[in-house]
Amino acid sequence: MNIKACLFDLDGVVVDTAKYHYIAWKEMAAELGFDFTEKQNELLKGVSRMRSLEILLGIGKITLSGEEKLILAENKNNRYLEFVGQMTEDEILPGVSTFLDDLRVHGISIALGSASKNAPLILERIQLTDKFDVIVDGNAVSKAKPDPEVFLRCAEQLGVEPEKCLVFEDAQAGIEAARNGGMQVIAIGSPENLSLADRYIPGFEKMNYELLSKWYL
Secondary structure (H helix, E strand, O other): OOOOEEOOOOOOOOOHHHHHHHHHHHHHHHHHHHOOOOOOOOHHOOOOOHHHHHHHHHHHHOOOHHHHHHHHHHHHHHHHHHOOOOOOOHHHHHHHHHHHHHHHHHOOOOOOEOOOOOHHHHHHHHHHHOOHEEEEEEEOOOOOOOOOHHHHHHHHHHOOOOHHEHHHHEEEEHHHHHOOOOEEEEEEEEOOOOOOOOOOOOOOOOHHHHHHHHOOO
């Protein structure tokens, strides 16, 4: 198999923290006097915290100073962390742990590449930290997806060429980041909602090394 490393996004791929982000942003929008829908929330997937706030404020047609934005971003994160603090390993998405174990048995390097600055905390809460050889989160990068920085750093730290890396993503910005980094990518979702991926899967329930090796001989 020409794949030497598998790189995973966190939110919506390994664990469903997207619902907690949405609740926190929706509460903030309500406090600012406007509604924030699940459809609009799709625009925030795979995007940094500050950029997400900019999008939210744009939807509400609200202009704030830089200092006010920083305060709101911190308030949102604190609310989100309240949810994260209650997470357990039961919230790992189906099939993920088994797939990670299968990759390791077959010598495939494993990395997490996430825009989330809370990735280490989340992995600790769901007891998955030791499953990853490398963890690159929002604290380690300066450029947000679709810039490929987060995935290129994963590849560099693993010592694997980008073209031999396979990324698992559920967000358009993340898919584009993988593509921009010269990597192959499997989308968690459908081609109706996501474009540019090599393949599409609904989740990891049926994923294993054998299937992967058939796809990437």
